[in-house]
Amino acid sequence: DGGITQSPKYLFRKEGQNVTLSCEQNLNHDAMYWYRQDPGQGLRLIYYSQIVNDFQKGDIAEGYSVSREKKESFPLTVTSAQKNPTAFYLCASSIRAGEAFFGQGTRLTVV
């Protein structure tokens, strides 16, 4: 079945640690996106990529990094520079300017 998969579903991070969230899609989509969602809020764009080996910063990229070495994969690293990382993270993919498909999200908590 085609789809987009995020893992893990829950992730706990200690202060000062870097953690990486996985996002994989087998829909053959060129575009991939990462969003952050805080409780009761909308989605804020962290990074997006329209093609392999290329990505752009969104509105809240500070403290995050990404890579796009393969079309299928767009991992997000939450670095220790992100001072308030506790949130729900959503990954999506789409054809250009088309319908986006979302993963089920990763809930990150700082302990």
Next chain:
Amino acid sequence: SQQGEEDPQALSIQEGENATMNCSYKTSINNLQWYRQNSGRGLVHLILIRSNEREKHSGRLRVTLDTSKKSSSLLITASRAADTASYFCATDPQRNDMRFGAGTRLTVKP
């Protein structure tokens, strides 16, 4: 920054009534999309309307787009309890990105 802003922030109606949500945005767009999110889950695509379209229908959903006013509305007719969710509009101000508003939380009471 948020590109789209939904209005109202929250809406509560009885089953069978219609629900109307509005979205305003700031810059020119290529298309506008509406998504639904059940609590704690990923978003599900509902409908896409292109900048040269004015109205689009899909089942009980009706979307309008007014590019002169930079606004869109989503109408859900004959609502059901299962329609309870948050609804978001998304636009592509840079043509290659996808930005969301803060959403409308819809509650449909049985």
